[in-house]
Amino acid sequence: MENFLKLGLRESTARAFASFGFHHPTGIQALAIPKLLKNVDRNFVVAASTGSGKTLTYMAASIERMRDREEASEAAGRVTLPGRPHTLVLVPTRELGEQVLGVAKAFSLDAKFRAASLLGNVPVSRMNTAMEQPFDILVATPGTLVDWLECRYPKVFLSYVKDVVLDEADALLAGKGFPIVMKPILDKLNRRDRDGSERKRRFIYVGATAPTKMLEKLSKDHRKDLEIVKSRDLHKIHSSGVFAEFVLIKQHESRFTELRKALEQGRRMIIFCKQASTVQFLAHVIADMGFGCSMLYGSQPRPNRAKNWREYSEAFVNTIVCTDIASRGLDDITTETVFMYDPPKTGVDYLHRTGRLRAKGKVIVLVNKYELNATRAMFISHVRNETMEDLDRYEYVRLLNHVRTAPRKRGIFRNAIEPAQEDLQHRITSSDRKRRVEG
Numbered sequence: 001m002e003n004f005l006k007l008g009l010r011e012s013t014a015r016a017f018a019s020f021g022f023h024h025p026t027g028i029q030a031l032a033i034p035k036l037l038k039n040v041d042r043n044f045v046v047a048a049s050t051g052s053g054k055t056l057t058y059m060a061a062s063i064e065r066m067r068d069r070e071e072a073s074e075a076a077g078r079v080t081l082p083g084r085p086h087t088l089v090l091v092p093t094r095e096l097g098e099q100v101l102g103v104a105k106a107f108s109l110d111a112k113f114r115a116a117s118l119l120g121n122v123p124v125s126r127m128n129t130a131m132e133q134p135f136d137i138l139v140a141t142p143g144t145l146v147d148w149l150e151c152r153y154p155k156v157f158l159s160y161v162k163d164v165v166l167d168e169a170d171a172l173l174a175g176k177g178f179p180i181v182m183k184p185i186l187d188k189l190n191r192r193d194r195d196g197s198e199r200k201r202r203f204i205y206v207g208a209t210a211p212t213k214m215l216e217k218l219s220k221d222h223r224k225d226l227e228i229v230k231s232r233d234l235h236k237i238h239s240s241g242v243f244a245e246f247v248l249i250k251q252h253e254s255r256f257t258e259l260r261k262a263l264e265q266g267r268r269m270i271i272f273c274k275q276a277s278t279v280q281f282l283a284h285v286i287a288d289m290g291f292g293c294s295m296l297y298g299s300q301p302r303p304n305r306a307k308n309w310r311e312y313s314e315a316f317v318n319t320i321v322c323t324d325i326a327s328r329g330l331d332d333i334t335t336e337t338v339f340m341y342d343p344p345k346t347g348v349d350y351l352h353r354t355g356r357l358r359a360k361g362k363v364i365v366l367v368n369k370y371e372l373n374a375t376r377a378m379f380i381s382h383v384r385n386e387t388m389e390d391l392d393r394y395e396y397v398r399l400l401n402h403v404r405t406a407p408r409k410r411g412i413f414r415n416a417i418e419p420a421q422e423d424l425q426h427r428i429t430s431s432d433r434k435r436r437v438e439g
Contacts, residue, residue, distance in 0.1 A: 012110035036061035050355030096329030121302035241360035
């Protein structure tokens with residue numbers, strides 16, 4: 001706990017880190033927490049790889065800011081009103097929201113703050129009850145928050161908000177459907193007071209990736225009043241405990257052969273698919289093979305999603321088949337294999353999927369001939385511990401010249417780059433990230 005006190009945190013706040021398995025600050029925590037505490041009027045981008053404790057970082061800083069305001073206030077006690085949060089945390093999925101809410105409540109135990117949530121597909125009666133109570137921190141998905149801002153009663157008001165956190169900011173600002181839903185929220189947050197003065201709010205953009213286009217837009221939006229805090233390993237995959245295997249599939253039946261091989265190993269496995277229909281189909285295939293599994297995809301009813309994830313996280317089944325909804329924020333530190341039945345569309349998707357692994361494990365990616373060009377770059381960046389964006393073009397072309405035809409056995413990429421064969425085992429997470437609380 002002493003290491004966290006040195007960052008400028010109060011004892012009650014520092015104590016919460018130990019409850020999540022963090023006894024020493026991670027790189028991003030050591031970098032970001034002092035800056036967030038000192039520069040309360042600046043906007044921040046906090047970017048670090050999965051498993052680095054970013055949720056704890058921004059939650060601790062926000063609670064410390066609320067404590068400072070409370071101590072500086074001349075009023076007797078804190079001003080906490082129904083429907084008027086001081087910190088707003090926006091998340092893309094309800095599963096991530098539930099995890100963030102859990103972190104907020106853990107911090108609130110000692111700090112005596114209250115946290116509430118507005119997440120999709122939660123019974124309206126339950127959210128009504130929560131909004132009628134005083135609370136300081138609100139965790140919300142954008143669509144549900146907009147509904148409450150405009151239609152529901154009791155309403156939520158954002159006039160008291162001082163810290164606005166966008167967890168998985170790249171998804172919220174540029175992901176499918178999110179920009180339209182986010183607009184009315186951002187409009188309300190950026191609205192001027194009646195006298196024409198700007199409301200002083202701090203925006204904190206958090207993520208495991210920080211695309212260049214997003215950073216350029218944020219810098220413009222905030223008139224360059226934006227500080228970027230990022231870890232050295234951002235956009236990299238770096239661990240000697242994880243083996244990556246890209247398998248070229250020539251016939252559709254080969255996918256099931258590779259899948260059966262992975263299932264027969266009995267390791268805890270997350271299987272990623274592009275579409276919900278593929279998830280459902282593959283779950284039936286796995287059942288026909290004689291193995292148990294759960295399913296997770298966006299259009300599932302909330303009770304089913306919660307139940308299915310619990311089945312996997314509590315080890316009632318060893319396998320879960322899911323869409324990319326499970327690639328951001330959902331945590332299970334016992335996962336041993338990430339099996340990509342459908343390859344990721346981008347390097348960012350690859351980073352998020354692979355980030356479900358911790359210190360040791362295996363990544364298996366099934367690739368057909370039409371997907372070779374896209375996945376080769378991912379593989380080479382993975383092997384060479386380079387960022388997905390900064391792979392040297394000429395070295396990339398030189399390495400690809402080693403790839404002629406598919407090997408007879410386990411796929412084109414396993415033996416494609418012979419000079420780099422000894423580098424095929426590599427790290428994804430460092431030893432101090434044994435447990436993760438993410439958003």
